[in-house]
Amino acid sequence: xxxxxxxxxxxxxxxxxxxxxxxxxxxxxxxxxxxxxxxxxxxxxxxxxxxxxxxxxxxxxxxxxxxxxxxxxxxxxxxxxxxxxxxxxxxxxxxxxxxxxxxxxxxxxxxxxxxxxxxxxxxxxxxxxxxxxxxxxxxxxxxxxxxxxxxxxxxxxxxxxxxxxxxxxxxxxxxxxxxxxxxxxxxxxxxxxxxxxxxxxxxxxxxxxxxxxxxxxxxxxxxxxxxxxxxxxxxxxxxxxxxxxxxxxxxxxxxxxxxxxxxxxxxxxxxxxxxxxxxxxxxxxxxxxxxxxx
Amino acid sequence: xxxxxxxxxxxxxxxxxxxxxxxxxxxxxxxxxxxxxxxxxxxxxxxxxxxxxxxxxxxxxxxxxxxxxxxxxxxxxxxxxxxxxxxxxxxxxxxxxxxxxxxxxxxxxxxxxxxxxxxxxxxxxxxxxxxxxxxxxxxxxxxxxxxxxxxxxxxxxxxxxxxxxxxxxxxxxxxxxxxxxxxxxxxxxxxxxxxxxxxxxxxxxxxxxxxxxxxxxxxxxxxxxxxxxxxxxxxxxxxxxxxxxxxxxxxxxxxxxxxxxxxxxxxxxxxxxxxxxxxxxxxxxxxxxxxxxx
Numbered sequence: 001x002x003x004x005x006x007x008x009x010x011x012x013x014x015x016x017x018x019x020x021x022x023x024x025x026x027x028x029x030x031x032x033x034x035x036x037x038x039x040x041x042x043x044x045x046x047x048x049x050x051x052x053x054x055x056x057x058x059x060x061x062x063x064x065x066x067x068x069x070x071x072x073x074x075x076x077x078x079x080x081x082x083x084x085x086x087x088x089x090x091x092x093x094x095x096x097x098x099x100x101x102x103x104x105x106x107x108x109x110x111x112x113x114x115x116x117x118x119x120x121x122x123x124x125x126x127x128x129x130x131x132x133x134x135x136x137x138x139x140x141x142x143x144x145x146x147x148x149x150x151x152x153x154x155x156x157x158x159x160x161x162x163x164x165x166x167x168x169x170x171x172x173x174x175x176x177x178x179x180x181x182x183x184x185x186x187x188x189x190x191x192x193x194x195x196x197x198x199x200x201x202x203x204x205x206x207x208x209x210x211x212x213x214x215x216x217x218x219x220x221x222x223x224x225x226x227x228x229x230x231x232x233x234x235x236x237x238x239x240x241x242x243x244x245x246x247x248x249x250x251x252x253x254x255x256x257x258x259x260x261x262x263x264x265x266x267x268x269x270x271x272x273x274x275x276x277x278x279x280x281x282x283x284x285x286x287x288x289x290x291x292x293x294x
Numbered sequence: 295x296x297x298x299x300x301x302x303x304x305x306x307x308x309x310x311x312x313x314x315x316x317x318x319x320x321x322x323x324x325x326x327x328x329x330x331x332x333x334x335x336x337x338x339x340x341x342x343x344x345x346x347x348x349x350x351x352x353x354x355x356x357x358x359x360x361x362x363x364x365x366x367x368x369x370x371x372x373x374x375x376x377x378x379x380x381x382x383x384x385x386x387x388x389x390x391x392x393x394x395x396x397x398x399x400x401x402x403x404x405x406x407x408x409x410x411x412x413x414x415x416x417x418x419x420x421x422x423x424x425x426x427x428x429x430x431x432x433x434x435x436x437x438x439x440x441x442x443x444x445x446x447x448x449x450x451x452x453x454x455x456x457x458x459x460x461x462x463x464x465x466x467x468x469x470x471x472x473x474x475x476x477x478x479x480x481x482x483x484x485x486x487x488x489x490x491x492x493x494x495x496x497x498x499x500x501x502x503x504x505x506x507x508x509x510x511x512x513x514x515x516x517x518x519x520x521x522x523x524x525x526x527x528x529x530x531x532x533x534x535x536x537x538x539x540x541x542x543x544x545x546x547x548x549x550x551x552x553x554x555x556x557x558x559x560x561x562x563x564x565x566x567x568x569x570x571x572x573x574x575x576x577x578x579x580x581x582x583x584x585x586x587x588x
Contacts, residue, residue: 052498052551053498053499053529083499084497084498084499084502084503085502087502087503087506088502088506088558091562111499176500176503177503179473179474179503179507180473180503180504180506180507181507182476182477182507183476183477183507183508183510183511183512184506184507184510185510203378204346204347204378205347205377205378205405206470206500208378208379208381208382209378209381209470209471209473209474210474212381212382212474212478213473213474213475213476213477213478214477216477216478216479217477218477235347257346264382268385
């Protein structure tokens, strides 16, 4: 696909909206990094709309996603950001995808993995976890966005998560998102995959409970092993219902707490824990193909 | 059981700890409401211990629960509070319960439902959702605690949730806790039950995602219907990863937002939505038997 000029990326927001500032920054980065015009990026207007938490209501987000996915002029569908809301679209998206949709790249992470997982399960060959336009808002976020752009356009791209391989299947999920996908028809067969997990700012209670659910799942129990990406925990809320508790629970358990939890539940489930993964809600977030590295 | 004197209640904390202040207030209430000494309450010392978020480590909480459940002198096991941690005990508790354990009442809600659900699945006949000692910390909490004490001791008790019946099975769960239970071996058969759901201070994203998972579950799809208890939403955190978003997402969607979500996912799943239930993390929280009202 990298040989087609210009390479056209369509950005849609399946969950929460982004700002015009994100569009401006990403567009400027594209203009500066691809001065020959070899890359063209289109932000669907829906990315900036709001309906509660969402970038437009369910119907609007569904329609916008399908417009870009089913349009033969786009080579890649890039999720604008995560946030929340993709799980409300996926059931309506799948039956409405046309044949041209399968020939594109789909890139995103976090909440967007609801759709990435379903597309991977449907046999789409170019599905990957990786940075999104919204990541440019982070300090140093240009590096994350350039990683995504290079992944989509450069055959010599080499910033995959190190586990990614031509021989071993991989998949990457946000812990909360995967937990919510477990019982849906949208979770792909994870047999023999190295499963990478990350999360951001959830309480220890949420992460521990979600890992309990994830590692009890029969599909997940067939993985080759689990690796833990960055998973900073935010206990400022503590376990819910702190009424009458004089001393707040300790904060800042960070990655060590999350790693103990993953190791605990992997041990109970008989799943191999394979150490740390180089992914997370941050500018160092590496690209992880769903399936084999192509 | 109400005819045995004194009726002995053992309090254990499967998740988070309570304070000595809670013990003092509940003990004083028992002394004043049962002056004849017909009710005796024992707080296991483990209730006041701390290990991170937990009331003692996993082993300590498991051992303490089993000491009370397997001791023939107790007529009821009362969960001290929710918080978080019960899901780490249930796998070790179940095979270690003795025959006398099945003859007791078990009462609690929220995080404690991990164990309540597993005991109900094991055929224990006296499992109920209802107030816990920690509820005395709420404004007006004595009424909630008295409701629990009366449920355990008064054959004429009449503060069940109105759906509870001799003819229709019921069950009650915290939304997050049920989501985390879905894939475990501890979730009972919910066929033909009226399933009541409540939650506290989760974000709209967490509630919506959990409801997606819950309503996709084949077991849950066999329920007679779902009723929504109180479910105040706290979006102060918003969807995760608000970096670069100038305007915070709106707060205070409250119950209306949660009801829309339940109705949305019930509609997709073909589950009947049966309206509101009189349960929640509050002093009005009614008693819901797991199964038929006995």
